[in-house]
Amino acid sequence: MASKRIWDSDDVAGYVFISPWLIGFFAFTVVPMLISLYLSFTQYDMLSPATWVGLDNYREILFQDRLFRQALKVTLTYALLSVPLRLVFALFLALLFVQDRMLVGVYRTVFYIPSVIGGSVAVAVMWRQLFGVNGALNSVLVSLGIIEKNVGWLTDPRTALWTLIVLAVWQFGSPMLIFLAGLKQIPVSLYEAAVIDGCNAWQKFIRITLPLLSPIIFFNFVMQTISGFMMFTQAMIITNGGPFNRTLLYILYLFRKGFADYSMGYASALAWILLVIIAAITALIFRSSSYWVFYEAKGD
């Protein structure tokens, strides 16, 4: 019976239950991170053994690699445009659907559909055709008389990244649902008090809705910025980094260095630099949050 008691003790049972994660944490996160850190100081093509090159990879990336700078610029532009636009759109729709009207449930479902399928290869392939020279967008715009002849949205350096940004904004469903849940938690009494004080709809939005929603906006901002940096599937399928590397997103560049050039050491260094950048941006958002995130006083 003693053995049974040992297995049931908190310390043992706790580790038994978390063991899947704990083993996976070391096997698939800690060890790979250490391997990656080591590889980032080497030259390694997977065929011959890794050779130590010290800080060469980092030096080359930071001071010589023009594609790295391009990838960073593209990724930052992509994240800084797509994330706020998506959140604004999501908030706008959430405000429409928080109203107590007919069919609101149906609308909510319809507007969520793009998010359900948005990350798939099928949608990426579809997007490429929609925005293609002979695609539906040109066809619509020409027949409406907005443009005169077909535009190469994907091949024009000025518009290519925008096709990816529009695709990201199109998937506004998840933040919309999160905002919707947040809006429903704002006490009606606050709005009633505001009406008595003579506030109009805009003032109510600015003084009540936005401040009370700011923690949720903040959370979304952090998570979506991180995932914006990780975009890969669509960039590879729709534009494959082109034209002239105008849509060379960071992960796409990392992927090419690793799996097209087989420069595993260089790609590992790129991954570590990306990690530092993400950490820095996350820290920056957190730091600045005290200026624009409103937390209700605890104790109610």
Next chain:
Amino acid sequence: MYQYRRWLSSTLYHGFVLVLAFIVIYPVLWLVASSFKTQPEIFQSAHSLIPKSLHVENYAIGWRGFGRHTFGVFFRNSFYITILSTLGQVISSALVAYGFSRIRFVGRNFWFTCMILTMLLPGQVLMIPQYVMFNKLGWVNTHKPLIIPAFFGTPFFVFLLMQFIRGIPLELDESAKIDGCGRYGIFLRIILPNLKPPLVTAAIFAFYWKWEDFLGPLIYLQSTRLYPVSLALKLFADPAAVTNWGGMFAMSVLSLVPVFVIFVLFQDHIVEGISTTGLKG
């Protein structure tokens, strides 16, 4: 007068939302319509949503696939990878969630912090070293790298399940204990049955992410016979190689069918899952 104004506001509201809905959903309708069009029609009347006639044979032509493999093979691979890894993620995450939320063991807070940190760590950052590792293990060009890591808990789901376990009254655990249940009995008889709704939610998201995963198969699979639908579709739709656009659109539509079916059946779970984790994250 008041009634008139209410009617006007309601008409404006619904009119506006319907126009917006049409714009947002247009690409999806367009995809479905294109899958029934003939080759010339796809390019000539590119934006139309109503095919002149329904060319169902696009589906049969597309299904033939490429490289001596039909889309039957690709769908079977996708279901195999997705179902196994979904099961793995859900079961392992439930165990871990119970451990973290109900048992006070030495080092709990430390490990929990580690887990939260890994939630912020994007998987793509680890793709190089994981590839090097799995290559050494001889897992490259097998389904193993896509399935086995799923059996070690997914922090996001652990977190989701923990929110629900907190809502299960502790008295249930206590009374099971009095009835002679140990930790493992409590987990099986009290926690698991009460955890059904969030487990379904987790399963849906696990299914979605794995079904649409593209980078993983792209890195690890070389033989066409091992391809899941996502990777097959990418090669099938390669601009240089596409010969049958109708068939390509048909297979794109087909690849979204499982996603849609689950969405229609489990809408409420999805909404709930996003709302709760989003709020409490």
